[in-house]
Amino acid sequence: MNRQEKAQIIEQLHEKASRASIAIVTDFKGLTVEEMTNLRAKCYEAGVDYQVVKNTLARLALQDTDHGGLSEHLKENCAVALGYDDPVALAKTLADYGKGNKKFSMRFGSLEGKFLDTDGVKELATMPSKPELLSSVLGTMQAVPRNFVCLFANIERKFLYALTAIKDQKEAA
Missing domain, CATH: 3.30.70.1730 (Ribosomal protein L10, N-terminal RNA-binding domain)
Structure with missing residues (x-):
């Protein structure tokens, strides 16, 4: 060489x-x-x-x-x-x-x-590789808003159940 x-x-x-x-x-x-x-x-x-x-x-x-x-x-x-x-x-x-x-x-x-x-x-x-770490961080970041939405959906659902129970009670009386 x-x-x-x-x-x-x-x-x-x-x-x-x-x-x-x-x-x-x-x-x-x-x-x-x-x-x-x-x-x-x-x-x-x-x-x-x-x-x-x-x-x-x-x-x-x-x-x-x-x-x-x-x-x-x-x-x-x-x-x-x-x-x-x-x-x-x-x-x-x-x-x-x-x-x-x-x-x-x-x-x-x-x-x-x-x-x-x-x-x-x-x-x-x-x-873990870079894509695995990024997906883990993204999953963690998405968990907070998802849990927040689920919390409010449960509140609305329980309120709707209460209204339905009151309606059923008034119809029965």
Whole structure:
């Protein structure tokens, strides 16, 4: 690989890392080409960029980004997964793949500039995703007006029952 190709890889990875809200470094030692292709396909479906890159190039590319703190931890063979919208989606995708393949592991990550160790990344994978959280908040917000309407509907209903009982009582007399 010549100097120009390396510069292009650094520039592309730097641009992606600048946009990413989360970066997770993984170990892929022992994975076959078919397993790596399967992992990349799952990452693509989740809207994640997964790239195997040399450590020196990754260190240069991650400088001056939120994920610059990862540079000092890059050792041995590793790949970088970058997520843009939902950080939990990236962690869940990698954790699900790791359950099915024991050779694959997540090493560490960076969430909006904060370093996450392996346990932190795994804990992030257990959290509900962004759509699940939004639906939960929406359900909570809708519960208050719905309960308020039901309360007044019950008051009207009881008043109507009382009027009907008085009418029935007067008709019987």
